[in-house]
Amino acid sequence: MSAPGGRATSAPLVGREEEPTLFELSRPGRRAWSFRTGGFPDRSVDDLVPPVHRRAHPVDLPEVSERDLVAHVTRLSARQFSVDLGAYPLGSCTMKYNPKVCDAVAALPGLAGVHPAAPASTVQGWLALLVELEEALCAITGMAAATLQPAAGAAGELTGLLLMRAWHAAAGRPRSKVIIPDSAHGTNPASVTLGGYEVVTVSSDERGCVDMDALHRVLDEDVAGIMLTNPNTLGLFEEDIARIATAVHDVGGLLYYDGANLNAILGVVRPGDMGFDIVHMNLHKTFATPHGGGGPGAGPVAVAERLVPFLPGPRPVRTVDGPLGYGWHTPARSIGRVHSWHGNALVLARALAYIRVNGADGLRRVAEAAVLNANWLRRRLAGTLDVAYDRTCMHEVVFSAQRLRRDHGVRALDVGKRLLDHGFHAPTVAFPLVVEEALMVEPTETESPETLEALAAAIEAVVAEAASHPASVTAAPTATPVGRVDEARAARRLVATFDARPTPEG
Amino acid sequence: MNVPDELRYSTDHEWVRADGDRVRVGITDYAQDALGDVVYVSLPEVGTTVEAGGVLGEVESTKSVSEIYAPVGGEVVAVNTDLGSSPERVNDDPYGAGWYCELVPTDPAAVDALLDAAGYEALTAS
Numbered sequence: 001m002s003a004p005g006g007r008a009t010s011a012p013l014v015g016r017e018e019e020p021t022l023f024e025l026s027r028p029g030r031r032a033w034s035f036r037t038g039g040f041p042d043r044s045v046d047d048l049v050p051p052v053h054r055r056a057h058p059v060d061l062p063e064v065s066e067r068d069l070v071a072h073v074t075r076l077s078a079r080q081f082s083v084d085l086g087a088y089p090l091g092s093c094t095m096k097y098n099p100k101v102c103d104a105v106a107a108l109p110g111l112a113g114v115h116p117a118a119p120a121s122t123v124q125g126w127l128a129l130l131v132e133l134e135e136a137l138c139a140i141t142g143m144a145a146a147t148l149q150p151a152a153g154a155a156g157e158l159t160g161l162l163l164m165r166a167w168h169a170a171a172g173r174p175r176s177k178v179i180i181p182d183s184a185h186g187t188n189p190a191s192v193t194l195g196g197y198e199v200v201t202v203s204s205d206e207r208g209c210v211d212m213d214a215l216h217r218v219l220d221e222d223v224a225g226i227m228l229t230n231p232n233t234l235g236l237f238e239e240d241i242a243r244i245a246t247a248v249h250d251v252g253g254l255l256y257y258d259g260a261n262l263n264a265i266l267g268v269v270r271p272g273d274m275g276f277d278i279v280h281m282n283l284h285k286t287f288a289t290p291h292g293g294g295g296p297g298a299g300p301v302a303v304a305e306r307l308v309p310f311l312p313g314p315r316p317v318r319t320v321d322g323p324l325g326y327g328w329h330t331p332a333r334s335i336g337r338v339h340s341w342h343g344n345a346l347v348l349a350r351a352l353a354y355i356r357v358n359g360a361d362g363l364r365r366v367a368e369a370a371v372l373n374a375n376w377l378r379r380r381l382a383g384t385l386d387v388a389y390d391r392t393c394m395h396e397v398v399f400s401a402q403r404l405r406r407d408h409g410v411r412a413l414d415v416g417k418r419l420l421d422h423g424f425h426a427p428t429v430a431f432p433l434v435v436e437e438a439l440m441v442e443p444t445e446t447e448s449p450e451t452l453e454a455l456a457a458a459i460e461a462v463v464a465e466a467a468s469h470p471a472s473v474t475a476a477p478t479a480t481p482v483g484r485v486d487e488a489r490a491a492r493r494l495v496a497t498f499d500a501r502p503t504p505e506g
Numbered sequence: 507m508n509v510p511d512e513l514r515y516s517t518d519h520e521w522v523r524a525d526g527d528r529v530r531v532g533i534t535d536y537a538q539d540a541l542g543d544v545v546y547v548s549l550p551e552v553g554t555t556v557e558a559g560g561v562l563g564e565v566e567s568t569k570s571v572s573e574i575y576a577p578v579g580g581e582v583v584a585v586n587t588d589l590g591s592s593p594e595r596v597n598d599d600p601y602g603a604g605w606y607c608e609l610v611p612t613d614p615a616a617v618d619a620l621l622d623a624a625g626y627e628a629l630t631a632s
Contacts, residue, residue, distance in 0.1 A: 430569035487568045488543030
């Protein structure tokens with residue numbers, strides 16, 4: 001079956017030659033661009049930069065022509081998998097298609113060409129945009145106010161924990177522990193530690209949710225709060241969330257919502273109504289802004305009324321007096337800045353565009369389609385792979401390749417690598433850690449039924465091949481520009497610079 | 507799965523070998539197999555005192571980072587510094603060259619309270 005939005009087997013994987021680095025393309029004196037002479041005063045570097053601030057030797061930069069540079073990056077891009085190229089079912093990461101209208105909005109000169117230090121009077125439109133986004137995010141999550149500064153999810157987590165700390169400190173009862181489930185994102189314990197708290201892990205029950213008995217055993221007056229993802233990292237809805245909220249609030253703790261999976265519940269249920277006090281959102285996931293290759297992202301944090309005075313500042317606000325409609329305001333007990341200027345502003349503009357283009361009804365359909373697609377795949381592949389927790393899932397489904405490993409020596413990683421040969425990006429492997437040989441599939445709402453069927457058929461083919469020709473699977477990928485890399489060796493013998501690379505002989 | 511008879515085991519997949527007044531500690535064959543390729547091991551400082559169940563350090567594989575817990579409480583008297591340059595020894599020889607550290611237990615009898623080979627095999631089979 002054809003897969004119009006999905007399979008990327010016709011990807012322009014140009015040639016099998018190794019792409020040279022820019023340093024190898026470099027020739028002394030070659031330039032991509034140069035200023036025409038004239039128009040600039042002829043000043044010596046000695047007059048402009050004191051010797052103490054100058055390098056002893058010029059920095060070693062590649063010298064290439066514009067033509068060679070463009071060819072280099074274009075060749076690399078043609079060898080890369082991307083959301084625009086095909087289905088990208090990378091669970092947890094939410095690699096959904098980003099509508100081009102959002103890019104068009106972010107490229108508007110009035111938004112892109114503004115200096116962040118511009119006076120408020122000259123950027124009223126930008127301030128209106130930021131205030132409208134904050135209000136939309138609060139309406140979606142059921143919270144009172146938000147900061148738009150954090151750069152991405154993990155930055156949002158740290159911001160949320162600093163808010164938690166400030167709130168407990170202001171109440172005169174500093175606490176030392178934060179509870180997280182054993183299925184949590186790895187960033188959660190890292191953020192807790194960075195925030196100065198001790199991590200207390202609570203186990204999952206046989207249905208993949210927080211074990212209520214285990215939770216009650218670790219709850220005491222020294223617990224600052226709990227960090228939860230709902231739906232959790234297994235793609236399962238925490239059905240006991242109301243009881244969890246009551247139990248944590250009863251000991252004076254706060255509930256932190258890790259918004260990594262907010263895309264599953266948009267317009268259906270709100271974290272604020274579940275009892276959460278602090279919510280971070282991954283705009284680059286839920287609200288479809290580009291995030292392959294490291295960002296930039298945006299991780300706004302929304303809070304309940306009682307935490308608003310602690311939010312980072314300055315915040316964009318509607319002004320109640322004065323001639324301008326919008327201005328900046330720093331809350332009374334602000335924890336301070338968590339990002340220079342006003343966060344990754346053009347990502348914020350993209351997110352508002354996505355929200356406005358979809359509207360409230362459209363956002364709800366986004367969540368419904370994401371959940372429907374994941375459940376369709378769960379049922380379609382139930383006879384092919386073991387489903388880790390076989391119950392209705394949310395936006396992603398976790399399979400286990402444990403049986404393939406035991407019977408044929410084929411691991412989840414091998415299945416993922418072989419899928420590349422079929423023209424699909426690999427699912428997430430080896431996460432969540434509570435599932436052996438996890439294969440975490442998040443199809444997202446943007447893939448068509450034809451694409452989902454093509455993806456399912458490809459996974460079926462790989463699993464069948466694992467039984468008949470396991471060596472073909474463990475040797476994959478073979479149809480990609482770069483074959484199987486030795487990840488263990490790369491980590492054990494880290495080579496991070498071009499100079500340090502081993503010579504062919506060595 | 508290799509589970510030597512002469513060792514004792516924790517439920518967190520560490521092994522313990524009694525040797526005079528000290529015990530040698532490492533992670534089991536089951537644990538190294540589940541972790542996958544080990545790429546980095548953080549070791550405790552010699553002289554550190556740790557309670558039973560306390561964190562000794564971390565083992566990082568291409569899949570995850572896991573903590574190594576003290577199967578018994580005591581003082582760290584030796585660490586396997588070879589793991590710094592050759593973390594793969596944890597995979598290749600978990601009960602031999604891949605050992606982790608040596609402790610002088612606070613309570614030598616605590617070793618006897620750990621699982622024996624049959625008990626550990628039953629744990630990993632379930």
